[in-house]
Amino acid sequence: MSKESRTNIGTPVPDASNPEELREQVERTRDELGQTVEALAAKADVKAQARERSAAAREQAAEKAALVAEQVRGKAEQATRLVKDKTPDPVLEKAAEAASHVRETATRAGQYAADKAPDPLLEKAGRATSFARANRNPLLAGGALLAVVLLVRHRRGRR
Numbered sequence: 001m002s003k004e005s006r007t008n009i010g011t012p013v014p015d016a017s018n019p020e021e022l023r024e025q026v027e028r029t030r031d032e033l034g035q036t037v038e039a040l041a042a043k044a045d046v047k048a049q050a051r052e053r054s055a056a057a058r059e060q061a062a063e064k065a066a067l068v069a070e071q072v073r074g075k076a077e078q079a080t081r082l083v084k085d086k087t088p089d090p091v092l093e094k095a096a097e098a099a100s101h102v103r104e105t106a107t108r109a110g111q112y113a114a115d116k117a118p119d120p121l122l123e124k125a126g127r128a129t130s131f132a133r134a135n136r137n138p139l140l141a142g143g144a145l146l147a148v149v150l151l152v153r154h155r156r157g158r159r
Contacts, residue, residue, distance in 0.1 A: 072138070073137070076137060076138045076142070077141065079141050079144070080137070083141075083144045083147075083148050086148075095147065
């Protein structure tokens with residue numbers, strides 16, 4: 001470029017006598033225009049922006065749910081240890097006997113129900129059993145907590 005004159009948008013004006021420089025300037029301008037159009041199209045694509053925000057919100061909710069679930073598991077384990085530590089041995093022995101009795105009774109009742117129940121009901125029961133086995137510790141902690149609450153309530157009623 002022989003002159004440093006500029007257009008009204010700040011782009012240097014090429015020397016008209018050099019066709020190669022003109023081609024380079026045209027190519028740069030095309031690239032800049034293409035980038036500008038892409039940026040404007042991205043801003044105008046409301047659906048894509050909504051999808052991105054929705055995906056981000058889902059990811060954030062999943063992370064938060066995992067964090068809360070981990071906190072609940074920790075609290076349940078802590079409550080289980082506390083209940084076991086505070087519960088007298090005779091009560092634990094009776095609870096173990098009762099649990100054994102309940103298991104035996106449940107096994108007999110389950111066998112009876114399996115013999116008499118229709119197939120769709122058996123499938124639902126199988127799913128519930130799988131869920132209970134997968135979440136055994138929180139369920140046991142909840143049961144132990146319920147037992148302690150009932151024992152405390154029962155003792156307060158005697159006074």
